[in-house]
Amino acid sequence: MSDERVTLKNGLKMPKFGLGCGAITRENTVCVVNAAIDAGCRLFDCALLYGNEPDVGDALKKVFESQKVKREDVFITTKLPMIGNHPSRVEHFLKKSLANLKTDYVDLYLIHFPVGFEYSEEEVFFPREDGRIKLDYSTDIINIWRAMEDQVKAGRTKSIGVSNFSKEQIQRIIDIATEPIANNQLEVHAYFQQKELRKFCKDNGITVSAYAPLGSPGRREAFIGSQGIPQVMSDPIVAGIAEKHGKSTAQVLIRFLFQDDVTALPKSSSAQRITHNFNIFDFTLSTDELIDLRSLDKGEVGRTFNYLEIFEGLDKHPENPLAPAS
Incomplete structure (x- = not known):
């Protein structure tokens, strides 16, 4: 496998391909x-909200103890949960993740979502009332970011970033960071x-990583919007390119993002599928194939994590990342 890395703005090097850990179950963590x-x-x-940090941490600790790889050779990302979206809770939740992951630091700590949820209990990541998520309408991403910066200074994380943030939200942080x-x-x-959005990030020296690089066919039902799961893996153009290279459609889709400077993070709970997904370094997509794949973009119609449906009331939140640009 290629060890190609992208250089973050602070000089840290991040692998161009990784494993999304959201699908890993306790029973198969070590194997995966x-x-x-x-x-x-x-x-x-x-x-943290994946619920499996302790298991992943145990498995990685065993890997490091076996000296198969060193801790400094592995890039670990984790995220601040939405109930932690308050300046006073950032340090607490990062320390909790560090304890779970059995490490003194993470390489990248992300704000998982720009909208906060009301904090009630430590383990209630999706607080509800009458079936609706209880949103925290006082979310202050600027002061949350300042608390994130404090974690870099304290050595708990080497770098910090965001997830699901809009151009406007990113610009506000850039202005004070x-x-x-x-x-x-x-x-x-x-x-x-x-x-x-990717061009805006690139112009500002911000790398982009991709969740759902295959359309997330195995996601939990609660996160499936009315548009359903995109059938991108059965797209005829993707299938044709896969057949030409003797590869699967999943491998073509991951290779596409890799060549387009996006760090793909496919999830899987299957060791066999992980090995398969990572086998993308013995072929290269041609310029014409890249053009064909770029032409598949459906814009907003292609968005499948429709948070306006998943989190009812999000459209009224001042930090709704899907709000039309002003």
Whole structure:
């Protein structure tokens, strides 16, 4: 596997390909983490609200103790949960993630979503009332960012970034930041390429990583909007390119993002599928093939994580990232 890396604005190097840990279950964590390491994966994308940080942390600790790889050779990302979107709670939740992951630091800490949820209990990541998520309408992303910067100064994270943030929200942070935004993690796949936002990030030295690079066919039902799961893996153009190279459509879609300077983070709970997904370094997409794949972009119609449906009332929140640009 290629060890190609992208350089973050603070000089830290992040692998161009990694494992999204959201689908890993307790029973198969050790198997999955070892399969990823053996396949050459050196980036593990975690989050407190995935609920499996302790298991991933245990598995990685065993890998490091076995001296198969060193901690400094692995890039660990985790994220501030929405109930932690308050300056006074950033440090607490990062320390909790560090304890879970059995590490003194993470390489990248992201604000998982720009909208805060009301904090009630430590483990209630999606607080509800009458079936609706309880949104915190006082969310202050500027002061949250300042608290994130404090975590860099304290050595708990080497870099900080955001996830699901809009251009306008990113610009507001850029205007006051003393620590650069290293990364913006977004839904990106062939049907939803977010070209304008990605260009804005690139112009400002912000790398982009992609969740749902295959359309997230295995996501939880609660996160499936009315548009359903995109059938990007069965698209005839993708299938034709895959057949030409003797590859699967998943491998073509991941290779597409890799060549388009997006760090793909496919999720899987299968060691066999992880090994398969990571096998993208023995072929290269041609210029014409890249053009064909870029032409599949459906714009907003291709968005499948429709947070306006998932989080009812989001349209009234001042930090709604899907609000039309002013």
